[in-house]
Structures are given as C-alpha cells and as structure tokens.
Amino acid sequence: AQSVSQHNHHVILSEAASLELGCNYSYGGTVNLFWYVQYPGQHLQLLLKYFSGDPLVKGIKGFEAEFIKSKFSFNLRKPSVQWSDTAEYFCAVNLNTNAGKSTFGDGTTLTVKP
C-alpha cells in the first residue's frame, strides 16, 4: 500500500520568507499527486495537482510544486509567504487507476508571523 510522508509537522515563518514543505511517497507506479490546504475553520481545498506533463505545477495563491519522480517527491513551494497562508497543508497521492481514492500525509501546520 502506498504511504505519504510529510517531513515537517510544524513550520513557523515570518512574512515574506520563502516556504518549502516536503512530501515523499512510496509507490513505484504511476501516481497522481495533490496538495490540499485547510485554513482555520474551513474545509479542505485543493491547492494544486499533478497528473502528467510538466513536473512543475502552479496552483492557487502563488503556490507551486515540483514532481521529482526519481526522488518520489512532490515538494510545495512559495517564494514569499503571507500571514494569510497560516493553515494546515496536506500532501496526497492516488494511484493512476479508476479508483480515485487518496492517501494523505499527516499534514504540516504552517504559522506565518506578521
């Protein structure tokens, strides 16, 4: 069974700092990759996704992620964070089959200090 590992449980940054959140998965086949965000008191929502094509994926709110197949990684980046980026971030993977069910990492809580 596939698993997803997020290396940082809690990250604290000052506004304008650059962000990189790590995500590694364990599965040798073709996968679809996702980053979700959950702002305080809100639903999980999709930040970005990778299915195929250009491994550098751009999402909403200035986020991007790079799929590196050889490293089984899909790290999330943002050049300059804002206070409003304070949230919990989840990496997820599903197998490129017809199931669509996702395996999630345990999440990284990002706190941005104003």
Add this chain to the structure above:
Amino acid sequence: DTGVSQDPRHKITKRGQNVTFRCDPISEHNRLYWYRQTLGQGPEFLTYFQNEAQLEKSRLLSDRFSAERPKGSFSTLEIQRTEQGDSAMYLCASSLTARETQYFGPGTRLLVL
C-alpha cells in the same frame, strides 16, 4: 451554497449507541468518498461510491460501519455500537470522475463518551 454539505457538523454520543451521518455531494458528481481524520493525522480513506454502487471499502471499515448512497445522490454513513476509538472527524468528498478534483465537505466531528 453548492458545495459538499454534511450533517450534523458535531455529534456527541455514548458508547454503544448508533449514529448516522449524511453527506450531500455537489450535484451531478458521480463519485463520493468517505474519509476519517483523527487528531494530528491526515484523512484516511474509508469507502467510495460510483453513483449508487459502493466500489471499495477500506479494512478500517469494520462490520459496525455501513455506508449507502441510494439513487446515487446523498450518502449516509452509519456506525453501530459506537466505541471511543470511533471519535474522529468524518469527511465526505465528491468529484465528477475519478481523475477530477475531490471537493471536501466541512466534516462531522464525532465524540464518543
């Protein structure tokens, strides 16, 4: 609001009682997923439906759990004889197809005393 809705948002029950949660997906979404999330962890897959057909169940879903999606619209998740270990957030998500974005509802937070 045309997003995924879940009811109730919170449920407190005593051990041994039965509980039922409802999920209303986005209209016309064929896929409906149930996940469970406990504190400090990411959502874990429980089961999913393609229209009214339940296509897969996780081994996390013991025989005390049952899910239905009659007529391929809303879905219910029932837990019988609840245990304290069932305390969690139960999330529902829907998507148009397997490869489309899953939209999540607000979840039902269950506390079993």
